[in-house]
Amino acid sequence: MDQTVVGDELKDLWDTVGWCVVDGVIPPDDLAAAQQDLPDLFPTAQEFAEDKDPERNLPFRTASDAVLPRFPFASAALNHLVLHDAIIDLAERFLGTADIRLYQGMVSAKYSNGAPDYEQLxxxxxANHTLVVPRSDPGYQQIEMFIYLSDVTAETAATRIVSRPLTQDIPVERTYLALDEYADLYAAEEPASGPAGSxxxxxxxxxxxxxxxxAKEAARYLLHVAYKPLGADWLGYQSWPAAAEGLAWNRFMKRATVRQLTMLGFPEPGHRYWTEETLAGVAARYPLLDMTPWRDQMGQRR
Ligand SMILES: [Fe+2]
Known part of the structure; x- marks a missing residue:
């Protein structure tokens, strides 16, 4: 994605109201591949509605984030979307810097018919993405993204959002807004609707x-993805090294690009971490990773 796709209008929305839905970010083939893998992770809308497998459905009858599958996924197609070039481009554009890192990657499903009460305040x-409070200037700002894997409408649980100008006078430490005290804001919320791929x-x-x-017998699937600026150690959610012993990580490494790995904190080609010894060790740890870009820049360390 270049700047003509995320034009000045959307960037202005990000800077002023604090949110927007960007259409058509994910190319149709990449979207279809990810959608094809969803039934391995989640019941389909119909399977859930008919309660074909009560034991499998059980975790999705609670509204807890604890059951959400996390990156790296067994699905290469889902991993690809979390670190898709179009997603990284988008994060760089909104954050105003190319020095960024992935800090969250999860996938979720919501259902009608017998699902839990998803209504939130x-x-x-x-509050659970940073140890401090947000700053909204380049180098400090973080971005949260929902990559829609199904069409998301007001009837299929589009997130309701209130634009920043309406909330700018709320004290920063007030992270939850009570229904009775802020009834005007609940009346002003807008559904963040968008087709799959937005x-x-x-x-x-x-x-x-x-x-x-x-909506009846429906489901809503999306990826929760978040990026932060390099060096903002007070921002975070997941840890990638903690997943690096698993099968999913090792599968991911077979196809990972330099840009994708850099987003995860893997030392870039030319980084001072690389020596003959570490290069040989990492090549032995990941026999299918093509180390050529790292080897080529051994002479140009930073
Ligand atoms: Fe939230």
């Missing part, structure tokens, strides 16, 4: 809330 996400981007200081599906 309006809240800001920063991406909701929002700042962690934007008040929003999850809702239930009102």
């Amino acid at each position: 309006l809240h800001a996400d920063y 991406v909701l981007v929002y700042r962690p200081d934007v008040y929003h809330r999850g809702t239930r599906l009102t």
Whole structure:
């Protein structure tokens, strides 16, 4: 994606209201490949509605984030979307810097018919994405994204969002907004609707809330992806090394690009970490990773 796709209009929305839905970010083939892998992870809308496999459905009858599959996934197609060039381009554009890192990658499903009550209070996400409070200038700002894997409408649980100008006077430490005290903001919320392949981007200081599906026998699938600037150690959610012993990580490494690995904190080609010894060791750890880009830049260390 270049700047003509995320034009000035969307960037202005990001800077002023704090969120927008960007259409057509994920190319159709990449979207279809990811959608094809979803039934391995989640019941389909029909399977859930008919309760074909009650034991499998059980975790999805709770609203807990603890059951959400996390990157690296067994699905190469889902991994590819979390670190898709179009997603990285988009994050760089909104954050105003190319020095960024992935800090969250999860996939979720929501259902109608017998699902839990997904209705949330309006809240800001920063409370569990940073140790401090958000700053909204380049080098400090983080970006949260929902990559829509199914069409998302007001009836299929589009996140409800309140634009920043309406909430700018709320004290920053107030991360949850009570229904009675902020009834005007609940009345002003907008559904972040968009077709599959579009991406909701929002700042962690934007008040929003999850809702239930009102459509019958429906499901909503999306990837939760977040990026932060390099060096902002107070921002985070997941740890990649903690997953690096697993089969999914080792499968991911077979196809990973230099750009994708850099987003995960893997030392870039030319980084001072690389020596003859570490190069040989990493090549032995990941026999199918093509180390050529790292080997080629051994003479140009930073
Ligand atoms: Fe949230």
